[in-house]
Amino acid sequence: MSAGRCRRLPEWEAPRRSPVRLRNQAPPPRREGQPRGSAHPRPLTGLKGQISGRRKIRGLTRPDSRGFFSRESFACLFSARQDPAGDGIPQRCGRPRRRRWRARGRDPGSSLPGFISMNNLNDPPHWNIRPNSRAEGGDGSRWNYALLVPMLGLAAFRWIWSRESQKEIEKERKAYQQKAIAFQQDLEAKYRDIISENRRAVAHLSVELEKEHNRTTSYREALISQGRKLVEERKLLEQERAQVMQEKQQLQPLKSVYQHCLEKEENWQKRAAFLLKEFEEALIERQNIYCSLVLPRTKRLEIEKSLLVRASIDPVAADLEMVSGLTDIFKHDTYCGDMWNSNKRQNGRLMWLYLKYWELAVELNKFKRVEKSILEK
Structure with a gap:
């Protein structure tokens, strides 16, 4: 055809x-x-x-x-x-x-x-x-x-564009995969670190818990033993209290005798306190004359002589043996206050010690005399 x-x-x-x-x-x-x-x-x-x-x-x-x-x-x-x-x-x-x-x-x-x-x-x-x-x-x-050339150009441009786009996509995909892998590795490392820290913390806390458990156990045992000791001491105290109450009941008749003896000795204690008060004033005057540069020495000697005579005559002073104390004061108490001192009680040191000693001796002799009278009755 x-x-x-x-x-x-x-x-x-x-x-x-x-x-x-x-x-x-x-x-x-x-x-x-x-x-x-x-x-x-x-x-x-x-x-x-x-x-x-x-x-x-x-x-x-x-x-x-x-x-x-x-x-x-x-x-x-x-x-x-x-x-x-x-x-x-x-x-x-x-x-x-x-x-x-x-x-x-x-x-x-x-x-x-x-x-x-x-x-x-x-x-x-x-x-x-x-x-x-x-x-x-x-x-x-x-x-x-006429139309083939632009179509081929468009096709070539599209092919080149798609190829470059695919390359960019692959490049971005690889970069994203690398970032994802790095991020995953970082997260895994952080997770491992956290796990290891938590394990160390758990081990440390378990050790501390064991220590606290042992400590509480020891405290409990100590409290139990201390409670036992307190129970034993309470028993002993109850026994002693029973003995004291028994002795109190036995000594109840002696209470009236003790009160009567104390009333007797109150008179002797009052006389001894009055005597000590007089001796204190005489010793203050004697020390003031001794520290003074104006007052005569003869007056001081007269005061010393009168104190020795009274201490040897008074029975209360004889019981307190005040003669030896006065002699010691006259020989060794040479302390004086400041030159411009106007307070007489700041002169002397040894005499104040003897006065305190004689007050305590009065209290002691009172209780000795009460005891002696109770034993005699």
Whole structure:
């Protein structure tokens, strides 16, 4: 099958489709300035079997070359669809295409110079941009690559863009994985540190707890032993208290005797206190004369002589043995206060010690005399 029979012929070349005047009429001339995508159909300019732009793109340079898209293969595959109407008009081989709506005049023989053609939906390669039949290549072969170059450029740009995007994605994924691994390792290290610290704290607390338990146990044992000792001491104190109460009951009759003896000795104690008071005043006067630079020495000697005589005569002074004490005071008590001292009690030291001693001796002799009287009775 020829190339002319594999495509739909123009209206002016189709037999039995138009009047004789349209078949014989030449194709309408192209207007100057008319765009290539005009509504006029493309005239048949090439020879029989002229190579179209689509076959050039696919690499077929000969019209009679055999291949998947050759004329013979299309004739064999689509022979049943070449003339489906039975009117003898050949149809384009391959996939059936939609009819392109054409605006016709009301009368083919009218004054219109032909017909107005719109985009043929059954022929997409020849929509708006039509090849220039007067250009080189016959069928407008230079326009076959018009859309191929930007499409290839877009495809290459898309491939490069997708490749770079994939590289960036892989790079970010690796960085994220590294960060995640580092973060996980950091968390694991912190977790191990926390676990080790907690274990050390638990061990330390267990040791402290054991110590406190031992301490409380020792305290409990000490309290128990101390309680036992206190119970024993209480028993002993109760026994002693019983003995004391028994002795008190036994000594109850002696209480009246003791009180009577104390009343007797009260008189002797009063006389001894009065005697000590007189001796204290005489010793203060004697020490004042001794420390004075104006008073005569003879007066001091008279006071000493009178004190010795009274101590030897008075029975209370004899019981207290005051003669020896007075002699010691007269010999060794030479202490005097400041030159400008006006207080007589600041003179002397030894005499004050003897006076305190004689007061204690009076108390002691009183209880001795009471004891002696009780034992005698």
